Amino acid sequence: MSDIHAHPALAHHFDSLEEQKEAATLGMWVFLVTEVLFFGGIFATYAIYRSWYPEAFAAASHELDVTLGTINTAVLITSSLTMALAVHAAQLGRRTKVMVFLVLTMALGGVFLGIKGVEYYHKFTEHLIPGPGFQFEKEHLRHAQIFFSLYFMMTGLHALHMIIGFGIMLVMLWWAWRGTITKEYYSPIEISGLYWHFVDIVWIFLFPLLYLIGRHAH
Amino acid sequence: MTTALVPARHYLNDGYGIKSWLLTRDHKRIALLYLAGVTFFFFIGGAFAVLIRLELATPVGDLVSDETYNKLFTMHGVMMVFFFLIPAIPSVLGNFLVPIMIGAKDLAFPKLNLASWYIYMLGAAFTTYAIVTGGLDTGWTFYTPFSTVASTSAVIPAALGIFITGFSSILTGLNFIVTIHRMRAPGMTWFRLPLFIWSHYATSLIMVLGTPVLAITILLVAAERVFHFGFFDPAVGGDPVLFQHLFWFYSHPAVYIMILPAMGVISELIAAFCRKPVYGYPFVAFASLAIAVLGFLVWAHHMFVAGISVYAAMIFSILSFLVAIPSAVKVFNWTATMYKGSVSWQTPMLYAIGFIGLFTIGGLTGLFLAAVGLDIHVTDTYFIVAHFHYIMVGGTIMAYLGGLHYWWPKISGRLYNEWLAKVSALVIFVGFNLTFFPQFILGYLGMPRRYHAYPPEFQVLNVLSSAGASILGVGYLLPMMYLTWSLRYGRLASANPWGAVGLEWNTTSPPPTANFAEPPEVTWEAYDYGSPAVVEHV
Amino acid sequence: MAEHIVPTRVYYTIFAILMLCTYLTVRIAFFDLGPLNVVAALTIAVLKATLVVLFFMHVKYSTKLTWAVVLGSVFWLGILLALTMSDYLTRAWRTYG
Ligand SMILES: [Cu+2]
Numbered sequence: 001m002s003d004i005h006a007h008p009a010l011a012h013h014f015d016s017l018e019e020q021k022e023a024a025t026l027g028m029w030v031f032l033v034t035e036v037l038f039f040g041g042i043f044a045t046y047a048i049y050r051s052w053y054p055e056a057f058a059a060a061s062h063e064l065d066v067t068l069g070t071i072n073t074a075v076l077i078t079s080s081l082t083m084a085l086a087v088h089a090a091q092l093g094r095r096t097k098v099m100v101f102l103v104l105t106m107a108l109g110g111v112f113l114g115i116k117g118v119e120y121y122h123k124f125t126e127h128l129i130p131g132p133g134f135q136f137e138k139e140h141l142r143h144a145q146i147f148f149s150l151y152f153m154m155t156g157l158h159a160l161h162m163i164i165g166f167g168i169m170l171v172m173l174w175w176a177w178r179g180t181i182t183k184e185y186y187s188p189i190e191i192s193g194l195y196w197h198f199v200d201i202v203w204i205f206l207f208p209l210l211y212l213i214g215r216h217a218h
Numbered sequence: 219m220t221t222a223l224v225p226a227r228h229y230l231n232d233g234y235g236i237k238s239w240l241l242t243r244d245h246k247r248i249a250l251l252y253l254a255g256v257t258f259f260f261f262i263g264g265a266f267a268v269l270i271r272l273e274l275a276t277p278v279g280d281l282v283s284d285e286t287y288n289k290l291f292t293m294h295g296v297m298m299v300f301f302f303l304i305p306a307i308p309s310v311l312g313n314f315l316v317p318i319m320i321g322a323k324d325l326a327f328p329k330l331n332l333a334s335w336y337i338y339m340l341g342a343a344f345t346t347y348a349i350v351t352g353g354l355d356t357g358w359t360f361y362t363p364f365s366t367v368a369s370t371s372a373v374i375p376a377a378l379g380i381f382i383t384g385f386s387s388i389l390t391g392l393n394f395i396v397t398i399h400r401m402r403a404p405g406m407t408w409f410r411l412p413l414f415i416w417s418h419y420a421t422s423l424i425m426v427l428g429t430p431v432l433a434i435t436i437l438l439v440a441a442e443r444v445f446h447f448g449f450f451d452p453a454v455g456g457d458p459v460l461f462q463h464l465f466w467f468y469s470h471p472a473v474y475i476m477i478l479p480a481m482g483v484i485s486e487l488i489a490a491f492c493r494k495p496v497y498g499y500p501f502v503a504f505a506s507l508a509i510a511v512l513g514f515l516v517w518a519h520h521m522f523v524a525g526i527s528v529y530a531a532m533i534f535s536i537l538s539f540l541v542a543i544p545s546a547v548k549v550f551n552w553t554a555t556m557y558k559g560s561v562s563w564q565t566p567m568l569y570a571i572g573f574i575g576l577f578t579i580g581g582l583t584g585l586f587l588a589a590v591g592l593d594i595h596v597t598d599t600y601f602i603v604a605h606f607h608y609i610m611v612g613g614t615i616m617a618y619l620g621g622l623h624y625w626w627p628k629i630s631g632r633l634y635n636e637w638l639a640k641v642s643a644l645v646i647f648v649g650f651n652l653t654f655f656p657q658f659i660l661g662y663l664g665m666p667r668r669y670h671a672y673p674p675e676f677q678v679l680n681v682l683s684s685a686g687a688s689i690l691g692v693g694y695l696l697p698m699m700y701l702t703w704s705l706r707y708g709r710l711a712s713a714n715p716w717g718a719v720g721l722e723w724n725t726t727s728p729p730p731t732a733n734f735a736e737p738p739e740v741t742w743e744a745y746d747y748g749s750p751a752v753v754e755h756v
Numbered sequence: 757m758a759e760h761i762v763p764t765r766v767y768y769t770i771f772a773i774l775m776l777c778t779y780l781t782v783r784i785a786f787f788d789l790g791p792l793n794v795v796a797a798l799t800i801a802v803l804k805a806t807l808v809v810l811f812f813m814h815v816k817y818s819t820k821l822t823w824a825v826v827l828g829s830v831f832w833l834g835i836l837l838a839l840t841m842s843d844y845l846t847r848a849w850r851t852y853g
Contacts, residue, residue: 013323013401023326023400029822030392033829034430040833041434041464044840045449048460051844066782073778081771084812091761130454131446142454149447153438190814197812201805207778208797212785216793399821427832463840514835518843530843 009185021187028191032198035161039202042154046209049146056143058214060136063128064151065119069211072115073203079108080200087193090176093183098176102189105196106169109162116159123148154206161199168192224631224710225726232731243328244731249314250629251335256306257698259342263297264691266290271653271687274680279671287670288355289371295358300380301342303614304472307479308425309338309390311621312418314629316394318722318729319412321403321738326396327389334389341383348376357668359469362450362461366442374440381436384429387475391425394418403721405740412720412744413502417482420506424471424478424513432468435461459524466517474513476610477577478506480617481548484570487620488552490718491567492559495745498551505544512541522593531590538588545581549574564716565639569620572647576612580605583658598668601661607654619646619697626701627711631728634704638696646693652686719746760817770811777804 007017014020050057086101127135130145130152137144172192175181181189229246232238239247269290273281282290313331317324325331348354354376356365365373398419402411439461441447448454450461489496496502518526518534552574561567583605587593596602627633656679661667665676672680714723719742725734781800789796810816815826 011328013326013328019400023396026399026821026825027327027392027396029825030395030426033825033832034388034392034426036829036833037427037836038430038434040836041431041467042438043833044464044837045438045460047837047841048457048844049455052457053455070778070782074775077771077774077778080774080808080812081767084767085764088762088764088767130448142448145448145454146456149441149449153441153447153449157437194813197808200812201808204804204808205801208781208785208801212781212797214793215785216788427828431836459843460840463843467836467840514832515839518839525847526843527845527847527849529846529849530839533842534839 007185009180017185021185024187024191025194028194032194035198035202039154039157042150042157043205043209046150046154049143049150050209050213053140053143053146054214056140057147058217059140060144060147060151061211061213062215062217063123063126064211065122066211066215068115068119069207072112073207075108075112075115076200076203079105079112080197082108083193083196087186087190090181090186090189091183093186095176095179095181098181098189099173102169102173102176106166106173109166109169113159113162113166116155120152123152151210154210158199158202158206161202165192165196165199168195225728225730227730228631228726228728229731230631230728241332243324243332245313245317245325245328245331246629246729246731246733248331248335249310249312252305252309252313252338255335255339255342256302256310259297259301260306260694262346263294263302264694266294266297267687268691270294271684273670274672275684277672277674277677277680282670284670285355286353288357288668289353291668292354292357293349296345296354296376296380298610299358299472300383301338301345303476303610304387305338305383305390306476306618307483307614307621308394308418308421308475309335309386311483311618311625312394312421312479313390315625315722316397316415316418317401318725318733319415319720320398320401320406321721321734321740322397322401323732323734323737325393326401327393330389331393334386334393337389338383338386341379341381341386343379344375344382345379348372348374348379351375359465360436360439360461361465362439362442362458363452366439367451367453373443377436377440381433381440384433384436387425388429391422391429394422395426398422403738403740407740409500409503410740410742410744411503412482413485413496413499413506414479414482416503417478417485417506420510421475421478421482423507423510424475427514428468428471428475431464432472435464435468438464459521459526462521462524463518466520467514470517470520471510471513473606473609474509476614478509480573480577480614481506483617483621483624484552484573485548486720487566487570487624488555489745489747490624490716490720491562491564491570492556493562493717493747494555494559495743495747496551497554497557498547499744501547502551505547508544509541512537512544516541516588519588519593522590523597535588535590539585542581542585542588549578549581565634565636565643566620566624568640568643568647569616569623572643572650573613573616573620576608576616576650580608580612583608596661598666599661600657600665600667603667604654604657604661607657612650612654616646616650619643622697622701624716625722626704627715628722628727628729630701630705630708631711632704632708633711633715634708635700638700642693642696642700645689645696649686649689649691649693653683653690654686656680656682656686720744760814762811762814762817766811770807773807774804 010017011020082101082104086098086105089097089101123129127133128148130149134145169192172189175188229244239251242248269282273279273287279287352372354373355371356369356373360377398415438449442449442451448456450456450458452458485496485502516534516538518530519538522531587602587605623634623639660676660679665672711727713726721738724738777800781797784796785793809826815822
């Protein structure tokens, strides 16, 4: 069935590269739906406790560093831009450009994770890790733990997704380098891009919800 | 009968040895890997059920301690729900049939399909580890704060196992959705699809939309238990009821992951053994989608006594009643299909009839539970236990066995012993009702679930139930034996032993690795039993 | 999906708007708008997410099926949030407990 002119990337059960690409893209979108609901569960948790304990959430949010949070938001948005440009270069078959933009995307992702690490370290030294060692002003001691539990869970899962994205980008870089990615077959880069942008979107919501509560108060 | 019965080359002899199975990407072989997996865990879960029914044969808690009993019903529930009922029909029959029924060579992502089996087995390994290292006593529902701050049993490995297995479910759903959208044969329009495909499409939607919420919920439980994070713990102001919301957001729709594919099987069986198209095809197709959507709007009917708002309870009660409509549409249409059909009473049809009866009882008693007032009366009694066993065992397992018998000649290329099969179907039906019908009465009389001892006045009904369970057990062992026997000694099956229509009967038994000798082109409607072009195939 | 190549100037424009929105959302957070603070923060976040989905993720140029998948995910997220909230927002009124 496989005729000799078939593209090397064409799997046996598809008739054409176009069909294969559409399946892959739809597959990634459906996967992102699962991601939306996955994060949705923790966003629902956040919504309930914030509506229950607004003062504790505001007080706890003040312990986060807005400057670092803002810088990280900018870094991540920029990485989304470089990702989009990498896909664009792939569509045009510009191999070097693809690799440059992928490296930039990974570098920016690395910066984000580095800053995140610094923030985590600060929280650790300030005894803001929930559990028996948690220290906070007496009034909000209990409820602030919920905030920080959410903070670590949400940003931790987001960071985990970044790390996975980093791994995907490494594979893409390798594929681009060895010439698997071509003008005809760039769908791996495109669907990796979808994933990367999704992780960016999660942060777009996490940033105001975690860092910007009741900032005017002090 | 004119062509050779067994094709020279088919998926079963296309490669031998353990590697050709464990590294296969053929959806048919992966289906058989799943068959081995779910059968194994079904009998593990069944072993726990045996111990439960043995304990309950007498009013005093004499066989096992109360704590051991907690572990028994928990591990029975976990094994049966997550490792048998949820994967059974989609991962075995669905995996085998979805590509063939739509005329594709394979699922859209064959490697992902194999990966999902390994993920399933890995999750099962974690949960089995939890069982052998002390067991789990939280109930299959993992309610907080017991699961996060109080239980001393192996919560983490068990929860992790379920978390991991969830991904196999997600990947299967994703694979089906993409396959059904993108890989249908030329001419296979949406309304020519077998209803089995519609119901698997609806099931896949639930798998993809619901399972991730279970995944995050398990992570929150794990973080609270291991790192002392605060999400549900009242000690830091958390709400244990929130866990129930998140858990049932998945676990109510999960019931439809179990029952929708079963409904798909029943539609196929009814059409094939009544030699008629399913009455009101589009209604049955859309009823599947309606169940998938409405199924997400009713979860808090599990929480009427958990301290939720009265007003929310009212909303969830009304929405729960709505699910009855598409379910009733299906039952009505199956019955209408049988009306004046030339029904042939072969084994799969016996299971189909059994399904319709038992599912109807399960569904109607579900309406009792959707009504807040009545639900409060029977919450946590054996009435609930009976109700969901009528749906899950009477519904899902009946359909699974019916489907397994119907497609067995296609899967294995062999025929089983029809007489033994009929007897087993009957044994299962009798055993099932004897086991679970008394439990409705017990529950209505007020016997609570999850206790290893009970007042003596409940003994007669409990002994009936335990007796029924032993009959049911025999009924489940029989097919296991004669189906295995048929693999070697059964008569060879023709391509279409039932004279049914559908693409799976247009290829050899067993099918070739690529499913069809020639890529099919569909020019006929679904269940086209009247048309000469189709009869010719038969 | 068919080979729609978006000119890079579109990407740069969207990037500029996203950065501007980030600046705005931080600035607004320091003014006391009462309950409007959270409304503003979420509105801007939704706007940013929409831009990323439409342009960076090419949904604007995609098939109806992709649109359906995207809207479906938002709809189901809405079910999860709204029906859970239906309990929490009315629980203070009355429970069976
Ligand atoms: Cu339910």
